[in-house]
Amino acid sequence: MAVLSGLEPKAVFEYFEKLCAVPHGSGNTKQISDLCVGFAKELGLRWRQDEVNNVVIWKDASPGCEDAPPVILQGHIDMVCVKTEDCAKDMAKEGLDLRTDGEWVWAEKTSLGGDNGIAVAMILAILADGSLPHPPLEAVFTVDEEVGLEGAFALDCSDLKGRKLVNLDSEEEGVFTVSCAGGVRVDCFLPGKRAPLNGEAGYKISLEGLLGGHSGGEIHKGRASANQVMGRALYSAMERVPGLRLADVRGGRFDNVICSRNQAKAAVPADRAGEFEAFIREFDAALKNEYAGCDGGVTLTCEKTALDGALTPEATANMLRTLLAVPQGVQAMNVDFPGLVQTSLNMGVMEMKEDGLYFGISVRSCIATQKDMMVQRLKAILELGGGSFTLRGNYPGWQYDRNSALREEVLGAYKSVCGKQGTIEATHGGLECGLFVEKLPGLDAVSFGPELHDVHSVKERLNVASTQRVYEVTRELLRRESAAGK
Structure with a gap:
């Protein structure tokens, strides 16, 4: 017996359970893509499946709504x-073991994939519903969103006629997202000439205890970037x-x-050497003071270590001076949404190699021109x-449309469905x-x-009652859209 058979909306949870029965991790989507085609x-609907496993399904408008503009449903x-x-469990080969207590749905000992399987299930249930008044529907199921929006990048949209898109990939009921940042990865390189040591003392310097976090969701919290702070610490030590002379630096x-x-x-x-050690202690105290309210666990320490070479003094000065000038963190806040970051940078990965320093920066902005400026x-x-x-992984932002x-x-x-105002x-x-x-x-x-x-x-867990409400909101929206064709 199906685990979710007693839950409502019945059709939604039936489709969700069928989707969960096949493996569908990012990069392993052929089986679930074929399942959607089978549905x-x-x-009896027209469909298209591309070479990367994206699927598009079309459904004609319900009778009397043929003149309504098409709506795209996407997940x-x-x-x-x-x-x-x-x-x-081998998640590359096996489906999920679903569980429910009637209030929540989860998977035993694994992630659930409600992000974004529940969207696909709701869309399939709408496509299967013969009683719902609706405009022409274009259902778009993309792959590999979790690893860089790869399916959406690859999708040919030339046969999509809709100019209203309902994306069902949000996770907080009653909150409606209307803008997002675009981004690009910047792979940077600074050359560095090396030379043998000349009797110097070698040190290992460690910067630890920071909270870190996602650069999209937590860049505004003032947390320190170990890569950026280490560059500053070493420049200050050089002064x-x-x-x-810098021998190595790496993080992230x-x-x-x-x-x-x-x-x-x-x-x-x-x-x-003693002066250097004293500086590290002083700078550790300075960092603890600066980040007391947001990254209080920060520690900067040093200990002696053997080195077989380092950058020349000139290469060291050039590299640390450049690192000090590279911006990090929030660059602009959004005026339409107080408290929302508009533009930011994050120096996420840093590694010294034989020929110099390699580091990667994630640039984000919902304003394309500000992303370009950074x-x-x-x-x-x-x-x-x-x-x-x-540059790599360049994807566009979604700027707020004041006239949507x-x-x-x-x-x-x-x-109409929930009796209260939503949040934008x-x-x-x-x-x-x-x-x-x-x-x-x-x-x-x-x-x-x-x-x-x-x-x-x-x-990960999915709320059952919330799923029913959001499904009904989507259906109500389609009823309203269908009225434009009458």
């Missing part, structure tokens, strides 16, 4: 696969102890994560330091809506969804 065939079919240490694993730990190595004149600034700083850069008709229609549907918000993270807005000129978009907690973790 389209069963319903992604990949999930983040996480499991407990004692879970023996106090002339002749300091991902460009979009605020770095919480950095470790460097440096050589200082042997007769000034890339220009980085280019100028790197050029002054004799360095270079390349869809936003008002969604809010009206929500109030924007996010500094990236959403697929930005790519669709770029690909479909004149597109009006809104993102919302049911209550999901602890996504991307083994504690």
Whole structure:
């Protein structure tokens, strides 16, 4: 017997359980993509599946609504696969073990994939509903959203006629997202000539105890970037102890994560070793004072270590001077949404190699021209330091539309169903809506969804009652849109 068979909306949870029965982690979406195609065939609907496994399904308007403008319903079919240490499941080959207590749905010892499987299930249920008045529908199921919006990047939108997009990839009921940041990764390089030591004392310098966090959701909290702070600490040390030579510096694993730990190595004149150690203690105290309210666990320490070489003094000075000039953190706040970051940078990954320093920066902004300006600034700083850069993963932002008709229609549907006002918000993270807005000129978009907690973790859970309300809000919106064709 199906685990979710007693839950309402019945059709939604039936589809959700079928989707959860097949593996569908990012990069492993062929089986679930084929399943969606199979549903389209069963319903007798026109469909298209592309080479990366995106699926588009079309449904004609209900009788009498043929003249209504088409509406796009969109979600992604990949999930983040996480499991407990004692879970023996192979998530690349096996489906999920669903559980429910009637109030929540979760998966035993794994992530649930409610982000964004519940959107796909709701859309399929709408496509299967023969009683709902609706305009022409274009259902778009994208792949690999969780690893860089890859499906949306690859999707050919030339056969999509809708200019209203309902994205069901939000996780807080009653909150309607109407803007997101665009972003780009900047891979930076600063050359560094090395030379043998000349009797200097070697030190390992460690910066630890920082909270870190996601650069889209937590960059505004004032937390320190270990990569940026280490560059500042070493530049300051060089001013106090002339002749300091940088041997190594590295920190971070991902460009979009605020770095919480950095470790460097440096050589200082042997007769000034005590002065260097005293400086590190003083700077540790300064950092503890500066970050007491947001990153109180910060510690900067040093210990002697053996080194076989380091950068020349000239290369060290150039590298540390350039790092000090590279911006980090919030650059502009949004005027339409007080408290929302508009533009930011994050120096996420840093690694010294034989030929110099490599570091990656994630640039975000919902204003395309500000994103471009930050890339220009980085280019100028790197050029002054004799360095270079390349760009990758460039995705567009979704700028707030003050005149959005869809936003008002969604809010009206929500109030009609739930009896209260919805909340309009924007996010500094990236959403697929930005790519669709770029690909479909004149597109009006809104993102919302049911209550999901602890996504991307083994504690992920989906609220049943919220799913029913959000499903009914979506249906009410389509009823209202269908009226335009009568």
